[in-house]
Amino acid sequence: MATKIRDVAKAAGVSVATVSKVLNGYTTVNENTKERVLQFVKDMQFYPNSAARSLVGRRSMTIGIFLTTSLAHPFFNQILSGMEQALKSKGYDLIYLAQFSRSKDYSFVRHCQSRNAEGVVVFGFQREEMNFDELIRSGIPTVFIDLDVKQGRAGYISSDNEAATERTVQYLIGLHHHKISFLSGDKEAYASKQRLQGYRIGLERANIPYREDYIADGDFTRETGYLAMKTLLALPEPPTAVICCSDLSAVGALDAIHDAGLSVPEDISVIGFDDIEIASVIRPALTTVRQNMTMIGRRSIELLDELINDDALPPPEEIVPTELVIRGTSAIAKR
Incomplete structure (x- = not known):
């Protein structure tokens, strides 16, 4: 899909992000550009599943999350709680995209498109672990948690x-x-x-x-x-x-x-x-x-929503403050 959408963008003389916006029914693209992109989509017979809905003026209103951490992990539970707050206010559904192969042929982009995800949150991966380059180049809005990626339509949020x-x-x-x-x-x-x-x-x-x-x-x-x-x-x-x-x-x-x-x-x-x-x-x-962690979860969705709705927005970089909580396992050294 990534290669084809680039071909459409090149033929229409627009960015990959603009083609994505047109296919997902955004109103921020002017009508002339929209008509030109849709004509090339038709001529090049480019109709991914997500486009079939958006071409009739509907958005999926779906955000995906890739993670390696178990859903039962207490850290993720708090992040998910924050995500739910923002999802409710923004009107998105969240889908879990963790079932994947770690082979080099795995495509985050194809997985996002097959599930009609407008954007994605990535959590629990190391930089060298998976091929994120394709995802970053695709123009799919992405927010990484605890991984300092800041490029194109991908940014990150992390604790200090x-x-x-x-x-x-x-x-x-x-x-x-x-x-x-x-x-x-x-x-x-x-x-x-x-x-x-x-x-x-x-x-x-x-x-x-x-x-x-x-x-x-x-x-x-x-x-x-x-x-x-x-x-x-x-x-x-x-x-x-x-x-x-x-x-x-x-x-x-x-x-x-x-x-x-x-x-x-x-x-x-x-x-x-x-x-x-x-x-x-x-x-x-x-x-x-x-x-x-609740704030990190909430802000990850809010930042992603901003990316989805504004092509010109630079990739986010947000650092969340922490607090040292003093309890019973620390005391003055005796030696």
Whole structure:
């Protein structure tokens, strides 16, 4: 479909985005341009499923979401709640586009078109994981969550990951911690990279040396958090505090510390990231960085709606503030 729509655009002397607008019944395209595009569509026999409806003046009013995260994940639940708020006010339906093949031949564009999606939200992918170039070139309005793509009709929204982790380091230094470790999420993930960068900046500004042995790899899960924390505890000079890339990995770290016969926060302070429900109900309650996931979900739809309705709009780049929530797993260092 992507090749054909480009052919129509080239023949009509307009942009791919303009052809897409005409096919989806937008009123922002002037009548002369619309008639010219429709004539080329007819002459070139270009009638995708989504166009069959829009050529009679109807929009699908459907937005798709591609994600790798389980629908049951507490992080996604809050994002979905925010999306629902905006979907209701804007009049869109949301369809789940997660069933896909990871082969190099997979086409996000064909999947969007087969489901009549006017735009798409992408969440849970790394930049190198899938072929996003085709999606970006297609002109389909796209908003990425936690992936800094800003090109054409594609933009992104993310928490202030770097600044959040830098502030967390400063908080721990204020509690006299100087042996601060970092329990990473997926090391290829945008959010994880940003949080590690914030950690390094925080140490540098306090003139505390960066130590490779204080960096433990995980993948945002409780299981890898447990294993990573065991590695950190086995060091000749274990840390007095650990910053985790997610609350789930922080819970795994707490389990490992407990199994080692140590106490939190008396022996080690632990800080998570997200502020999912479990963070406030475990004991001791978890000190964590609260992401405004409901706002991220709501704004992802609002930004996408703006892209859908305005061809001239530049791709969005929105950073959402976070908050450090101090609870029972952090305290003044005793060693």
